[in-house]
């Protein structure tokens with residue numbers, strides 16, 4: 734596949750997948766989620782790949798779903814279909830990939846962009862980046878595994894705070910609550926990521942794979958269930974007037990007025 738929305742490079746055992754729509758803060762459109770799915774298959778197939786790094790081009794990691802793609806009263810579109818066919822396969826493939834994945838969070842990660850980072854095995858974050866469980870800001874529910882991974886990582890109370898209040902989480906707070914493994918100065922993100930990635934790419938790949946499999950086993954039975962559950966919740970939330978209002982408000986650069994409907 735000839736990629737248009739991501740960059741893919743393999744060097745010395747490390748594959749780097751760079752989300753590459755910087756003008757929209759690497760928001761995910763259909764083409765991009767297709768290309769990520771394809772790249773993850775390559776990562777799985779290619780024996781030369783022993784570690785995968787996911788990062789973003791420009792000043793963001795990813796701002797989540799491309800909200801501009803859904804302007805114009807697309808209320809009839811099935812969000813469940815989008816979640817089922819575009820996002821859930823990415824999350825399942827990342828957890829199922831028997832090679833370590835590092836999310837190098839170079840800038841803001843919001844909504845499904847944050848979910849993608851949470852599905853990685855390790856997260857290194859620039860001190861200039863921030864994380865946002867942005868879903869409720871636009872009248873939606875956490876998807877792409879966020880409501881699954883968050884309670885494991887930060888506990889149910891903090892997960893509720895992150896999802897319900899949807900406030901920006903700066904890097905020092907993200908590290909303090911266990912949302913990321915390491916925070917480094919922005920200028921050192923590439924070298925810190927390379928240090929871990931090179932170590933992992935030179936490590937016992939089969940053992941890493943089996944380690945991931947064992948860690949997944951604790952989670953896996955519930956993951957399918959949670960992904961389905963999120964999908965149905967998202968379908969319902971996406972049909973509300975508040976979600977439509979939020980999409981319009983985003984395009985018009987104003988604060989949405991939620992009516993609770």
Ligand code: T3D
Nearest residue numbers: 756757758760796797798799800801815841843844845867
């Ligand atoms: O719908 C389904 O299929 C279900 C799936 C849902 C999954 C989700 O991810 S829902 C959550 C979607 N994401 C968001 O709600 C976040 C939206 N973005 C923001 O809140 C802000 O952009 C940020 C807090 C991330 C960053 O703010 P800031 O001030 O640094 O940047 P900005 O000025 O808002 O954005 C810069 C540009 O990127 C701007 O374009 P412009 O005005 O220069 O032409 C902005 O419109 C664009 N952009 C940012 N986020 C998105 C986006 N364009 C499309 N989609 C976006 N998500």
